[in-house]
Amino acid sequence: MPLEPKPGILDISPYVGGRASVPGVARAHKLSSNESPLGPSPAALAALDEARPSLSLYPEGSARLLREAIAEFFNLDPARIIASGGGSDALLHLLADAYLRPDDEVVFGAHAFLVYKIATQANSARPVIVPEKDTNTGIRLDVDAMLAAVTPRTRMVYLANPNNPTGTSLNREEMARLHAGLPEDVLLVIDAAYAEYVGAKDYEAGLEMAAQFPNVVMTRTFSKLYGLAGLRIGWMYACPAVCDAINRIRGPFNTSLMQQLVASAALTDREHFWAAVKHNDRWLPWITAEIRKTGLRVDDSTANFVLIHFPPQGDKTAADADAFMCRNGIILRPVANYGLPNCLRMTVGTEEQNRLAVSLLQQFTAA
Numbered sequence: 001m002p003l004e005p006k007p008g009i010l011d012i013s014p015y016v017g018g019r020a021s022v023p024g025v026a027r028a029h030k031l032s033s034n035e036s037p038l039g040p041s042p043a044a045l046a047a048l049d050e051a052r053p054s055l056s057l058y059p060e061g062s063a064r065l066l067r068e069a070i071a072e073f074f075n076l077d078p079a080r081i082i083a084s085g086g087g088s089d090a091l092l093h094l095l096a097d098a099y100l101r102p103d104d105e106v107v108f109g110a111h112a113f114l115v116y117k118i119a120t121q122a123n124s125a126r127p128v129i130v131p132e133k134d135t136n137t138g139i140r141l142d143v144d145a146m147l148a149a150v151t152p153r154t155r156m157v158y159l160a161n162p163n164n165p166t167g168t169s170l171n172r173e174e175m176a177r178l179h180a181g182l183p184e185d186v187l188l189v190i191d192a193a194y195a196e197y198v199g200a201k202d203y204e205a206g207l208e209m210a211a212q213f214p215n216v217v218m219t220r221t222f223s224k225l226y227g228l229a230g231l232r233i234g235w236m237y238a239c240p241a242v243c244d245a246i247n248r249i250r251g252p253f254n255t256s257l258m259q260q261l262v263a264s265a266a267l268t269d270r271e272h273f274w275a276a277v278k279h280n281d282r283w284l285p286w287i288t289a290e291i292r293k294t295g296l297r298v299d300d301s302t303a304n305f306v307l308i309h310f311p312p313q314g315d316k317t318a319a320d321a322d323a324f325m326c327r328n329g330i331i332l333r334p335v336a337n338y339g340l341p342n343c344l345r346m347t348v349g350t351e352e353q354n355r356l357a358v359s360l361l362q363q364f365t366a367a
């Protein structure tokens, strides 16, 4: 018998990240990966130097330095934090590795972050994909439909709040209702990668739920608002039993000292944090309003990107827009693989990038 991977693995469509360049275009602006237009904090960059002497030594294995910094900042128990040097992506996988058995069911929305399906299939478990609601403000997760999809085989529910690529989020009450409807042997994974951008008062990133319930985990990242996508560092908060399971299977040195020092410095630079929040608060509504003036549908977003809808037919489709934008130096994200073939996702960029992108979309729609 030839060597074969576990069932499900060869059904996985590999994750394709946002493009960073366009052949033949000298200067292309990347608005395809929800990175921060402000980049990392100067304090984070300074911490890189501090990390230099550590490169030849194994780091302390539990990321104590970073866990303590996060715990102090958010007023949490450091023992219930696990850091990851592979971004929050790696934590989403570790949770699946720890809890999914073959043929278990994993529930998530029709336009969920692609890693949920990959982590599910990598463990020979079954994705249960739930339709989302198309409302007049955007495409939203449907809590009732999610709960209706739960069966005795369900082991996990993944949910990004805010969701990528739709940009919509659930409020505290909706999250509580979702959790209340789940059996206690189902793990609710709240992926709060974009939590820092949400201003709504009725939003709860998942910390309170993860602190209270043994079947809730919240994951976070330094990749988005903190401008450290290249550093690859994320963390999670969960009950001691879930942490114990993950700590048994994670890599023994899964965060470098460099990652810990840089992320800790980023966390404490509140000036940079607020500058990034303010930048997004200024440009997200502007982009949304300006693109709407072209006649294109743009959903209300609670994150650092917008979902733009294009006509399914004719010469102004999402694929036409993508090609036009790329030719003119703006790279957006096609999201057909998220079940949204008529949409493109645009990250909030610098002022220059935002103005260029909007004026190109005006030209595209007017042509």
Ligand SMILES: Cc1ncc(COP(=O)(O)O)c(C=O)c1O
Binding pocket: 033, 034, 086, 087, 088, 089, 090, 113, 160, 163, 164, 191, 193, 220, 221, 222, 223, 229, 232, 233, 234
């Ligand atoms: C919803 C969501 N979760 C998780 C991630 C992964 O982030 P990280 O860089 O921490 O792996 C992303 C990144 O695009 C995301 O959009």
